Amino acid sequence: DIQMTQSPSSLSASVGDRVTITCRASQGIRNDLGWYQQKPGKAPKRLIYAASSLQSGVPSRFSGSGSGTEFTLTISSLQPEDFATYYCLQHNSYPLTFGQGTKVEIK
């Protein structure tokens, strides 16, 4: 099974900060990775697909990069509505696996 190690598990940041979240796969997954945002009481929402493609309607301050085993989600300038929990998902092979999540909180 492919393990996804996501870091950090939480972070505190201010509006306007640049935020970076990392997912590391235990083996190569090409670019078969998505990033999701989840707010309390809501279903997850896709932000990034194929590691670096921006989902339609998602603000351009969100970006993804990486391939193989190392992946990054970057928020270039954190906005109030971005405070949420973020997850990566590898869909290269079954069983699919999520990262543990990163909770982004207000500093």
Added chain:
Amino acid sequence: EVQLVESGGGLVQPGRSLRLSCAASGFTFDDYAMHWVRQAPGKGLEWVSGISWNSGSIGYADSVKGRFTISRDNAKNSLYLQMNSLRAEDTALYYCAKDTKLSGGGDFDYWGQGTLVTVSS
């Protein structure tokens, strides 16, 4: 507009069974694989199971293998999860999610709002 509406959750005793359903609309259901994902209270997301468009490819998380069965009825635009031998650790909000590909191997572009399963005596 894509809609995924889960139902069938509730309170069930350990060892009993429950069947979840997901009604899909707004897209051609049999053009896509589908999945179940769960989230225990206060915890992260856990993929449970996935099924290809024609039910020819199915996968399960190790935690549910042998106890849960995923199925679909393309004529009814519906996805199902039969859950047997339920345990307290199966307590979670269960989401239905749409794959971006026919046979699976894509990620999830649409999610339902979830149905809550509580396993307790």
